[in-house]
Amino acid sequence: MRFSLVLATKNRVTEVERFLRSLATQSHTDFEVIIVDQNRDDRLVELIEFYSQKFFILHLKQLESGLSRARNLGRSHIKGDLVAFPDDDCLYPPELLAQVVRFFRDSQTEGVIARALDIDEDKNAFLYCGDDNSGIVDLEKAFRIGITFLMFFHAHIVKEIAFDETIGPGSGTPWGCGEDMDYLFKCIRAGYKIYYNAKLIVRHPNPFKIYNFRQLVWREYSYGRGNGYLMGNNFPTSFVRAEILPNFPYVITYMFKGRFDYSVYVAAAIIGMSLGYWDSVKQPKSIQTMQKSTVGSIS
Structure with missing residues (x-):
C-alpha cells in the first residue's frame, strides 16, 4: 500500500525538517509527500531539495492562507492508496506507516485514528485527547479525538470528502479550529467506519511546552x-x-x-x-x- 502524506505548512522550517527526517527512518518506504507551502518566500526549497533525494516530494505553493484550503489543494494531487494529513510539527515513529498498513490489511474499516503522544515523553500530547480505549468511532467519540494529523484514510474517502474552508486556522473566520472534527463527522455521516487504535502513535509537541x-x-x-x-x-x-x-x-x-x-x-x-x-x-x-x-x- 502506498501512502499520500499531505503536509500543509507555513512559517516553520525546523519542525518540517524534523518531520521529513522521521519519514526517512520509516520501515515502510512506499509513500509520497505532498507539501502545500503557504510561505511567501522560498525558505523550504533547500530542505525539500535535500529530502527529495530520499523519497518523492511534490512541492505546491499556495499563497492564500488557510489550513483547510491547503489540505484541499493537496488532496487533489494524491496518488496513493492511503492518505494522511500530518501537521508540520509532528513526527512519525519509525514503524508507524508499517503498523497502519498491517491494521488496514486486517480490518474492514475505511479509516483509523492514532493516539498523540508528546515529542519527548510517553504522555498524551494534549490534556483532552487520547485514551487506552480502542474501538469504533461515533460522533461523540469523534468530538473527543478528532485531530487531523492522527487520521489515516483509504484514498477514495479523501477524494470524495472535502475540508470545510470556512473552519480552522487561517480561514479568516472566528472558528480557529474544528476543521478536523468536522471532516471526521462528514466521514461518519457518509457511512464510513472509522476506528480509534490507541496502539498507533504519532508524536506531537505539548502546547504547554512551546x-x-x-x-x-x-x-x-x-x-x-x-x-x-x-x-x-x-x-x-x-x-x-x-x-x-x-x-x-x-x-x-x-x-x-x-x-x-x-x-x-x-x-x-x-x-x-x-x-x-x-x-x-x-x-x-x-x-x-x-x-x-x-x-x-x-x-
Whole structure:
C-alpha cells in the first residue's frame, strides 16, 4: 500500500525538517509527500531539495492562507492508496506507516485514528485527547479525538470528502479550529467506519511546552470557539451544556491551587465555546445543513 502524506505548512522550517527526517527512518518506504507551502518566500526549497533525494516530494505553493484550503489543494494531487494529513510539527515513529498498513490489511474499516503522544515523553500530547480505549468511532467519540494529523484514510474517502474552508486556522473566520472534527463527522455521516487504535502513535509537541502565556490563552479561546461552533451544528443542547458547564469549577479550583495560568486557560476555553455555540445558533439552518453534507469529489 502506498501512502499520500499531505503536509500543509507555513512559517516553520525546523519542525518540517524534523518531520521529513522521521519519514526517512520509516520501515515502510512506499509513500509520497505532498507539501502545500503557504510561505511567501522560498525558505523550504533547500530542505525539500535535500529530502527529495530520499523519497518523492511534490512541492505546491499556495499563497492564500488557510489550513483547510491547503489540505484541499493537496488532496487533489494524491496518488496513493492511503492518505494522511500530518501537521508540520509532528513526527512519525519509525514503524508507524508499517503498523497502519498491517491494521488496514486486517480490518474492514475505511479509516483509523492514532493516539498523540508528546515529542519527548510517553504522555498524551494534549490534556483532552487520547485514551487506552480502542474501538469504533461515533460522533461523540469523534468530538473527543478528532485531530487531523492522527487520521489515516483509504484514498477514495479523501477524494470524495472535502475540508470545510470556512473552519480552522487561517480561514479568516472566528472558528480557529474544528476543521478536523468536522471532516471526521462528514466521514461518519457518509457511512464510513472509522476506528480509534490507541496502539498507533504519532508524536506531537505539548502546547504547554512551546507557547507562552498569551499564545496559550488565545489558543484555548480560538479552539474553544471552533469546538463550540461544531457542537452547536452537530449535537443537541444537552450535549453542549454537558461539555461547557462542568468546566466552570475548574476555574475556581485552579485559582485556589495557585495555578492562575490554568484558571485563565479554562476560562478562555469556556468563553470561546460559548461564543462558538452562539455563532452556530445565529447561523441560518440552511447553511448548517449544507455544511453537514458538503462533499468535494475529485474526478
